[in-house]
Amino acid sequence: xxxxxxxxxxxxxxxxxxxxxxxxxxxxxxxxxxxxxxxxxxxxxxxxxxxxxxxxxxxxxxxxxxxxxxxxxxxxxxxxxxxxxxxxxxxxxxxxxxxxxxxxxxxxxxxxxxxxxxxxxxxxxxxxxxxxxxxxxxxxxxxxxxxxxxxxxxxxxxxxxxxxxxxxxxxxxxxxxxxxxxxxxxxxxxxxxxxxxxxxxxxxxxxxxxxxxxxxxxxxxxxxxxxxxxxxxxxxxxxxxxxxxxxxxxxxxxxxxxxxxxxxxxxxxxxxxxxxxxxxxxxxxxxxxxxxxxxxxxxxxxxxxxxxxxxxxxxxxxxxxxxxxxxxxxxxxxxxxxxxxxxxxxxxxxxxxxxxxxxxxxxxxxxxxxxxxxxxxxx
Numbered sequence: 001x002x003x004x005x006x007x008x009x010x011x012x013x014x015x016x017x018x019x020x021x022x023x024x025x026x027x028x029x030x031x032x033x034x035x036x037x038x039x040x041x042x043x044x045x046x047x048x049x050x051x052x053x054x055x056x057x058x059x060x061x062x063x064x065x066x067x068x069x070x071x072x073x074x075x076x077x078x079x080x081x082x083x084x085x086x087x088x089x090x091x092x093x094x095x096x097x098x099x100x101x102x103x104x105x106x107x108x109x110x111x112x113x114x115x116x117x118x119x120x121x122x123x124x125x126x127x128x129x130x131x132x133x134x135x136x137x138x139x140x141x142x143x144x145x146x147x148x149x150x151x152x153x154x155x156x157x158x159x160x161x162x163x164x165x166x167x168x169x170x171x172x173x174x175x176x177x178x179x180x181x182x183x184x185x186x187x188x189x190x191x192x193x194x195x196x197x198x199x200x201x202x203x204x205x206x207x208x209x210x211x212x213x214x215x216x217x218x219x220x221x222x223x224x225x226x227x228x229x230x231x232x233x234x235x236x237x238x239x240x241x242x243x244x245x246x247x248x249x250x251x252x253x254x255x256x257x258x259x260x261x262x263x264x265x266x267x268x269x270x271x272x273x274x275x276x277x278x279x280x281x282x283x284x285x286x287x288x289x290x291x292x293x294x295x296x297x298x299x300x301x302x303x304x305x306x307x308x309x310x311x312x313x314x315x316x317x318x319x320x321x322x323x324x325x326x327x328x329x330x331x332x333x334x335x336x337x338x339x340x341x342x343x344x345x346x347x348x349x350x351x352x353x354x355x356x357x358x359x360x361x362x363x364x365x366x367x368x369x370x371x372x373x374x375x376x377x378x379x
Contacts, residue, residue: 012346013119019331020340026371028359029340031166031311033231035364040275041230044268052267057260059251061089061239065270069239072273078206088240088247088254089261093196093225096240098124099257100221101158103249104190105130109157111192114143116167116347118194121160130157134349140305141168141314145179152183158190164197164207164309167347167358171201171308174208181216190246191216196225196238197310199278202286205308211241218243221250226269228311229281231362237265285361288368289313292361295372299379311362314344318355320379325353333357337378339371 020027066084073080090096107129113121115136122132135151138144163172191210198207210216222241227233292313293306300319307313317329326343334340344356
């Protein structure tokens, strides 16, 4: 049988992480926070053992959690007003992405993937019978709307967008979403909007969701992650915003894939949302970004643009090597210089090389400082 798609990105991400462990390198490769969660969140998880029934939650999710998601979004500086009927609790953002695609795709439909992008997008499209169509961002990693429009065809059914974006840290503002709406308003095209770094927008920028847009919200699946929000990635609790009509389609498939999400974790997240201040986590992560960027100036590595959001910083390495591919450089830096990163080409389907590597600053301050001090002395 002909192989139509090779799922190899996860193997590479795992390989780089294992390479860091084997070589006892400072690991700044993956967006896995290595610092503790708030003890209050831990307390509420313990409390859940005594106060909930431990049965399945409903398809939509815990009523308490749904209510507190409504309050949380209304209290954003850029308020987002949602109804209970527009929210669904899901086990994780990957599940939400996969099931959103399943609820809209027919065999042979095309889905535009904006690259660089996270490695789960294309496999989720292919597994649902769709065809990925790749649009590569310009050198400054901004969306050129004319080029994006040129990738839209009569077969286009959806566009996957991630903001704040992994790996580039770029953020889409209201004007960009208005332009995207103008591209698709006369077509049956949906938006899958992954917004899992929504609270991590820096330098005074406020997150803008397509769910803020009165027309885009009718055709958009917006995906959020409590794992990222609370830097508790192992909890695997996320939520989806979509119109009532789209959620009905989503739930038709959800009930057969994973009926509901971990009940004790839903209770703990709901209680924690009542006291959670997103500014504290945003300020903490912005400080880590600033520590990273201040210290990397003392190395030959070059930051062309400071990350505007997310957990990641893209860095140009060509001052050190003009000949190595980004994969070769990433492995060399991990093995020989003892600091782990990821090559930007890992976030493309077919691109084998770039001038860039990606670091994660979602780490303890001391790890960031030790890693950058080490590079300062050894590069």
